[in-house]
Amino acid sequence: MSQLVPAIGFGLITASILAIAAVGFTLQFSVTNILNLAYGDVMTASAFAAYIANHAGVDIWLSLLMAALFGAVFSMLLNRFVYFQFVRRGTRLFGMIIVTIAMSLIIQNVLLAVFRPTFFSYEVSASASYTFAGMILTGSQLAIMGIAVVAMVSVHLLSTRTRLGKAMRATATNPGLARSCGVATDRVIDVAWLLSGALCGIAGVVLVLNTATFSEVTGANFLVPIIAAAVLGGIGQPYGAMLGAVTIGLASEVAASVINPSYKDVVAFAILIVVLLVRPQGILSEVASGKEVAA
Amino acid sequence: MSDAMQFYLSTLLIYLFIDVMGVLGLNLQFGVAGIINFAYIVFVAVGAYTAAVVSLGPDFPGNFQHYLFGASWPFPLPILAAGAASGVLSLVVGLISLRRLRSDYQAMVMLVLSLIATLTATNATGLVNGPAGLANVPQPLFDQLGLPPLEYQWVYAIWAGLLTALTFLFVRGITNSPLGRTLRAMRDNDRAAAALGKNITALRLLIFVVGGVIAGISGAVFVEFIQAWSPGSWLYPETFVFLAAIIVGGSANNWGAVVGALLVPVGFLEATRFLPQDFNLFGRHVVLFSGLVDALQWVAVGLLILVFLWFRPQGLFPERPGRFTPRAAIASAGKGE
Known part of the structure; x- marks a missing residue:
């Protein structure tokens, strides 16, 4: 109990x-229907962008914003x-997965070639730690939670209260129909990549803030829990992804403390498998299932 | 030819045979049947580990490495056990993931499986000795043959070549048979194939297992040659080397798979392994940090995949269109005018 x-x-x-x-992962997937397996590597690239800014003397929280910007622009350009x-050349769904993996290999190893195989960390001023009901959290950990809450609320408000959000949801459901109704789907898709990239960049930096050190594979290693959370929530559904994230996050950390820290990701995988076994139809009966790829 | 050169060439030849075997298995799954197996290297790894533990002899306290199920089975058994183990694993994985999932979810599950398998093999140290892996795997019939190492190496190359030839004939037997046609039909339009009464799930499972067995055997032949195997040898990008070989050589073309294996894993990765780590460039002494060549190799593999998907998605040797005479045509020809 004391461990729990x-x-x-x-x-x-x-x-x-x-x-x-x-x-971020699921938002982009729902709008564009491209399963971007280079997502983790864009996270790492953004973390490196923040690292460069941070070591040039920029405050870490400002570096975080720069990483978000970097991630957004990088994803859109990608x-x-x-x-x-x-x-546009007619590569199909499966071909696109190979393309994203090829990009993942390229980004990861260009980072390795440029930054060399070693571990990196940010310069963060030591912050006080706070105790809540037996949980000891540092200032930056509280900030991470705050950022997550702000990001989630923003995504919620954006998708429900703005014309852009409506346009994004329309494009996600039926790109052809959205286009016919006067939605500039090309621009919506650009915005989806920007938004997903910004979230990806933020996630990359806060991930490193939490683990203290990172290398060129940090983001790629985090892809498993991301996918598990997205699939658990029903891929392409932002609210599902939030729920999935809470479930996977809690389950894997509790398992890490009860069983063995090295099996954190195995828990995520086990949950993924169980979801697939128990509710494959929940994943199949997806809005995206019959949809063509819309980049 | 000097002994060193002979060693190098025979090693390269053995690598080539093993890679051809591996690429043929994945080509059957991916190229012919359209099954996305991003965890292919896991089945190679399971074959290698199985062959290793059944020939290493029983584990004992004080052993420098620890593993489950140690035995010292005689020569052909470890390879058969490897094929069987990978086949059984393929069946289990296939039953879970091939059922009714969309192809992109399948791809995702396979990729995750590959990551998790590495993680488990690394962390569960009692299973196959954790991150250090297994070493000192005995070479088959080394003592019985009593050959000097170089000659043994050539014998091993012939043995690997023989197995590769058998694999090739077996795979070609499948692709040229009615089963091969059914598989291609399933790949191109699974709903139409299902509508014609083909059991899509059973066919996918069958090919998944067959490919898994081939992967396992190739892993066994590999580990019995290099005598060591660790999680670092089968990280998930290794599958993409095979995939790149297929894309370059030509998907669903068995000769394409052979050429792809010759070009990508052997020509591309093995040949660059011996690039100098320091050299003079325009009068300046350049020292490469260790790992740079590896990193650039992976960048090149990624670029190679992209370039081929862009300029020549059908590969160097495209799939040959099936030659068949429709029954209606035969019937009308038989009737005359």
Whole structure:
């Protein structure tokens, strides 16, 4: 029991990071129907962008914003110059997965070649730690949770209260019909990549803030829980991804403290498998299932 | 030819045979049947581990490495056990993931499976000795043959070549048979194939298992040659080397798979392994940090995939259109005018 309470605290932090990442992942997938397996590597690239800014003397929280900007622009360009080109050439759903994995290999190893195989960390001023009901959390961990809450509320408000959000949901449901109704789907898709990239960038930096060190594979290693959270919530559904993130985050941290820390990701995988076994129809009966690829 | 050169060439030849075997298995799954198996390397790994533990002898306290189920089975058994183990694993994984999932979810599950398998093999140290992996795997019939190492190496190359030839004939037997046509029909339009009464799930499962067995055998032949196997040898990008070989060589073309294996894993990765780590460039002494060549290799593999998907998605040797005479045509020809 004494182990459980701190584990829940860690779980909430993991859930926060996961929520930011998984919502970004699933948002872009729902609008464009491209399963972007280079997502984790864009996270790492953004973390490196923040690292460069941070070590040039920029405050870490400002670096976080710069990483979000970097992630947004990088994702959009990645789509414009690579993914969209392949889609326009007629590469199908499965071909696109290979393209995203090829990009993942390229981004990851270019980072490795540029930054060399070692571990990196940010310069963060030490902050006080706070104790809540037996959970000990540092200032930056509380900030991570705050960022997650703000990000989730923003995504919610954006998709329900703005014309842009409506346009995005319309494009996600039926791109052809949305186009016929006067939605500028090309621009909506650009915005989806920007938004997903910004969340991806934020997730990359907060992930590193929480784990303290990172290398060129940090983001790619985090892809498993992201996918698990997205699939658990029903891929393409932002609210589902939030719920999935909380479940996976709590479950994996509790399991880590009760069983063995190295099996954190195995828990995520087990949940993924169980979801697929128990509710494959929940995943199948998806709005996206019959949809063509819209880059 | 000097002994060193002979060693190098025979090693390269054995690698080529093993890679051809591996690529043929994945080509059957991916190229012919359209099954997305991003965890292919896991089945190679399971074959390798199985062959290793059944030939290493029983584990004992104080052993420098620990593993489950140690035995010292005689020569052909480890390879058969490897094929069987990978086949059984394929069946289990296939039953879970091939059922009714969309192809992109399947891809995702397979990728995750590959990551998790590495994680488990690394962390569960009692299973197959964790991150250090297994070493000192005995080479088959080394003592019985009593050959000097170099000659043994050539014998092993012939043995690997023989197995590869058998695999090739077996795979070609499948692709040229009515079963092969059914598989291609399923790949191109699974609903139409199902409407014609083909059991899509059973066919997918069958090919998944057959490909898994081939992967396992190739892993066994590999580990019995290099005598060591660790989680670092089968990280998930290795599957994409095979996939790149298929895309370059030509999907659903068996000769394409052979050429792809020759070009990508052997020509591309093995040949660059011996690039100098320091050299003079325009009068300046350049020292590469360790890992740079590896990193650039992976970048190149990624670029190779993209370039081929862009310029020549059918590969160097495209799939040959099936030659068949429709029954209606035969019937009308038989009737005369």
